[in-house]
Amino acid sequence: DAGVTQSPTHLIKTRGQQVTLRCSPKSGHDTVSWYQQALGQGPQFIFQYYEEEERQRGNFPDRFSGHQFPNYSSELNVNALLLGDSALYLCASSFMGQGWADTQYFGPGTRLTVL
């Protein structure tokens, strides 16, 4: 049973560029959440997708956007990259059964470096 997968593993971009990160949820899961983890910090919630719609959003600017596809996979897009966007981006998946989301399982993350 494949767990949560993310691609790419590492990415280097320059300021002002745009980046797309990808996530495939664990088999049987239908909800995907994205987190940003800066060095030495805990993960910060960016947003959550269910049924191809953004359901919740954390305190992140509109430069951060996402998408969920019919197969439940998801993308995180970041426009106009800033140095401060350098971080580990974590994807987590869960199952929205019985009207609430069960435990989130995390992928290995994508390490984004902005130069």
Added chain:
Amino acid sequence: AQSVTQLGSHVSVSEGALVLLRCNYSSSVPPYLFWYVQYPNQGLQLLLKYTTGATLVKGINGFEAEFKKSETSFHLTKPSAHMSDAAEYFCAVSASGGYQKVTFGTGTKLQVIP
């Protein structure tokens, strides 16, 4: 609104000694509580979770945690530390039910001394 405070960004224990990592939470609704472990350059792995029912929760690798509502705490313990327990540990809280926005603490780095 919800928040988590982890007391001690670094904790050192000797191999075989008790591990105690402290977590206090704040939540305006009944919380779900989690402990995750993160090894270097890896994602987060769920150790254990509390949703409802029994307040003493057992997890993987011999860890357990007790939900104490009156103290708003969810401390993580393990009777005997092993070298492989050296990692960073995150306590997290979410509101029960609905879409699950998880709020994490800042983490506690556990060092195990041989």
